[in-house]
Amino acid sequence: MSERRGFRIPRPRTAAGRVAGVVGAAVGVAAAGLAAGVVSERALVRRLKADPADPYADEVFGQQRYDEAFRLELPDGTDIHVEVVEPTRPVPGHPTVVLVHGFCLDMGTFHFQRKMLAERGEHRIVAYDQPGHGRSGRLETGEYDLAALGRTLRRVIDRTTPEGPLVLVGHSMGGMTIMAFAELYPELFGDRVVGTVLMATSGGLLAETKLVAPALLGRVGAPVLYMVSNATRYGGPAIDAARKSTSNVAWLLTRKYGFGTPRPSPALVSYVELMNSRTSADTVTRYLRTLATHSRYPALAALAGTPVLVVVGDKDMITPVTHSEEIVRRLPHAEYLKIHDSGHVVMLEHADEVNGALVRFLEGL
Numbered sequence: 001m002s003e004r005r006g007f008r009i010p011r012p013r014t015a016a017g018r019v020a021g022v023v024g025a026a027v028g029v030a031a032a033g034l035a036a037g038v039v040s041e042r043a044l045v046r047r048l049k050a051d052p053a054d055p056y057a058d059e060v061f062g063q064q065r066y067d068e069a070f071r072l073e074l075p076d077g078t079d080i081h082v083e084v085v086e087p088t089r090p091v092p093g094h095p096t097v098v099l100v101h102g103f104c105l106d107m108g109t110f111h112f113q114r115k116m117l118a119e120r121g122e123h124r125i126v127a128y129d130q131p132g133h134g135r136s137g138r139l140e141t142g143e144y145d146l147a148a149l150g151r152t153l154r155r156v157i158d159r160t161t162p163e164g165p166l167v168l169v170g171h172s173m174g175g176m177t178i179m180a181f182a183e184l185y186p187e188l189f190g191d192r193v194v195g196t197v198l199m200a201t202s203g204g205l206l207a208e209t210k211l212v213a214p215a216l217l218g219r220v221g222a223p224v225l226y227m228v229s230n231a232t233r234y235g236g237p238a239i240d241a242a243r244k245s246t247s248n249v250a251w252l253l254t255r256k257y258g259f260g261t262p263r264p265s266p267a268l269v270s271y272v273e274l275m276n277s278r279t280s281a282d283t284v285t286r287y288l289r290t291l292a293t294h295s296r297y298p299a300l301a302a303l304a305g306t307p308v309l310v311v312v313g314d315k316d317m318i319t320p321v322t323h324s325e326e327i328v329r330r331l332p333h334a335e336y337l338k339i340h341d342s343g344h345v346v347m348l349e350h351a352d353e354v355n356g357a358l359v360r361f362l363e364g365l
Contacts, residue, residue, distance in 0.1 A: 042248050048255070054265050057267050065118055068084040077140060078132075079137045081129045082156055090122070095165035099113070100168065103291065105134075105272070110171070124161070131152065143289055150179075167362065169199070171199040175201025179299045180296060190306050250276065261343075271348070297326070297330060337353075
């Protein structure tokens, strides 16, 4: 047995348990590194948040205009929160833009992209919260599955945009969802799907990334990791209750793992951590297996005949640059944008650059 901060962590025996064990080790190292030389995490967070130069201090996050919002019920009983923004200056033939967010986040991930597209008014926008995230419902039993997320994307499209061209925009797990969608429905690419944007994502080899570790580590802390390794003994509510005591560490880990600039906007860090905090620990742990076993590079072949834009931050610690480079190697026609001093939430941290690239991509279709 090993110990972390006074908690005895049994050796994991299942595949999910082994992942949680690896996560536990990584969290302990990350938390220790952040805490070194700091008398109080609370004082440090308070000082970092008091940045007078924060460009987003007055930004109102989490509120976007929409023309339709509804709940889409899935066959497994969960319901998905969907929002649709109609163009104010519609252009015939312009594709609907579908936004697919990542792990432990929600549709607010694309705050600046949605705001920009709505102001331009030329494209219809569809956004939704993935199962177990944001305002969408959770599975009653079992684990989440990327193939099921691909089918959910299909249901969202069928309900909101049964005909006409589409551009799919996916961040992190959202990009993996698009790959699962492509694996299931390759015939839709070129006909319906006329362009794809993949941001800070991976086609496989997730065991080599930190996608799971920071999300779980930054959310829960050592006491919760102990509970995760004994999931049959503790329920989600108990884990979430314990997690509240680690909020300052979670904020620091979000800042460390999510961003690449030396001094990221405290408002942006807080917004990302807010999205994280809305995702229950139960949901986090039930996504572990499907994320750790994701391998869909062959599915990228469906994208070979349509325009693709790949975006990544050069300091992404969650899905490193090498994963985007592998996607581009397999899709040599893809436009590749590597953004300097940016981490995993590249579309928030460097919104202007991402927005500019997105507009150019849409105009080139």
